[in-house]
Amino acid sequence: xxxxxxxxxxxxxxxxxxxxxxxxxxxxxxxxxxxxxxxxxxxxxxxxxxxxxxxxxxxxxxxxxxxxxxxxxxxxxxxxxxxxxxxxxxxxxxxxxxxxxxxxxxxxxxxxxxxxxxxxxxxxxxxxxxxxxxxxxxxxxxxxxxxxxxxxxxxxxxxxxxxxxxxxxxxxxxxxxxxxxxxxxxxxxxxxxxxxxxxxxxxxxxxxxxxxxxxxxxxxxxxxxxxxxxxxxxxxxxxxxxxxxxxxxxxxxxxxxxxxxxxxxxxxxx
Ligand SMILES: Cc1cc2nc3c(=O)[nH]c(=O)nc-3n(C[C@H](O)[C@H](O)[C@H](O)COP(=O)(O)O)c2cc1C
Numbered sequence: 032x033x034x035x036x037x038x039x040x041x042x043x044x045x046x047x048x049x050x051x052x053x054x055x056x057x058x059x060x061x062x063x064x065x066x067x068x069x070x071x072x073x074x075x076x077x078x079x080x081x082x083x084x085x086x087x088x089x090x091x092x093x094x095x096x097x098x099x100x101x102x103x104x105x106x107x108x109x110x111x112x113x114x115x116x117x118x119x120x121x122x123x124x125x126x127x128x129x130x131x132x133x134x135x136x137x138x139x140x141x142x143x144x145x146x147x148x149x150x151x152x153x154x155x156x157x158x159x160x161x162x163x164x165x166x167x168x169x170x171x172x173x174x175x176x177x178x179x180x181x182x183x184x185x186x187x188x189x190x191x192x193x194x195x196x197x198x199x200x201x202x203x204x205x206x207x208x209x210x211x212x213x214x215x216x217x218x219x220x221x222x223x224x225x226x227x228x229x230x231x232x233x234x235x236x237x238x239x240x241x242x243x244x245x246x247x248x249x250x251x252x253x254x255x256x257x258x259x260x261x262x263x264x265x266x267x268x269x270x271x272x273x274x275x276x277x278x279x280x281x282x283x284x285x286x287x288x289x290x291x292x293x294x295x296x297x298x299x300x301x
Pocket of ligand 1 (some may be wrong): 040043044045046098171172173174175197211214
């Protein structure tokens with residue numbers, strides 16, 4: 032087995048870090064590899080902010096659904112889906128005048144552009160995760176950064192066409208984290224298809240979730256009122272306060288992204 036394959040097969044999220052700092056050289060290597068990630072049309076539709084300020088990290092603990100380990104991570108990177116930089120460049124490049132001359136409307140970034148920028152940002156994030164892992168540094172995504180859009184916009188001076196799609200905490204894993212067993216995955220037959228999508232019925236789902244049911248419920252018939260993994264996950268994750276907040280926040284961002292007003296020029300440097 033080659034080293035990359037071995038690395039990928041043993042990766043796990045790390046949520047407790049040694050106090051050891053990550054050196055500038057190592058950070059530079061992580062960034063160099065990250066910036067080589069594939070990117071749509073070689074446009075690099077993302078930006079990365081290193082969150083250095085401890086008070087900001089402390090704030091993120093709260094705005095990202097109370098996750099204290101964020102404050103203790105030696106390296107915290109915010110990955111932004113970013114169409115603002117290109118749109119600003121279009122503006123300074125005289126694209127508006129160019130469109131007027133050609134008698135065509137100059138369009139603004141839309142939802143498809145946002146999704147493409149999210150792809151870029153997430154691929155960059157995962158590249159950072161893997162290169163860090165290869166350097167002995169563990170990491171954990173914080174999806175809750177998609178919550179509280181308005182607060183994060185102010186906290187990081189985000190203009191209209193920039194959305195914080197993910198946050199990643201990095202640090203050297205504690206002994207306990209190193210020893211932690213890998214999480215389970217669903218059997219490949221439920222995830223990987225050939226040529227066509229497959230939907231499943233009750234029996235297939237029972238088989239798919241058997242191991243998780245055993246792990247979560249043990250011999251118990253019921254867990255906090257739930258009778259199976261479906262009910263438990265629905266109430267704990269899908270219908271949770273943080274899921275509702277994430278959807279509210281993303282809807283607010285989509286409204287802001289899609290509205291045809293002049294706010295997109297608010298943050299343009301003079
Ligand atoms: C998009 C995304 C968002 C995540 N958000 C969080 C989070 O907010 N907090 C957390 O502790 N872990 C988070 N994780 C880590 C997952 O919980 C973890 O990857 C999953 O449980 C599988 O465990 P493993 O990575 O150790 O294999 C996130 C992972 C992804 C990919």
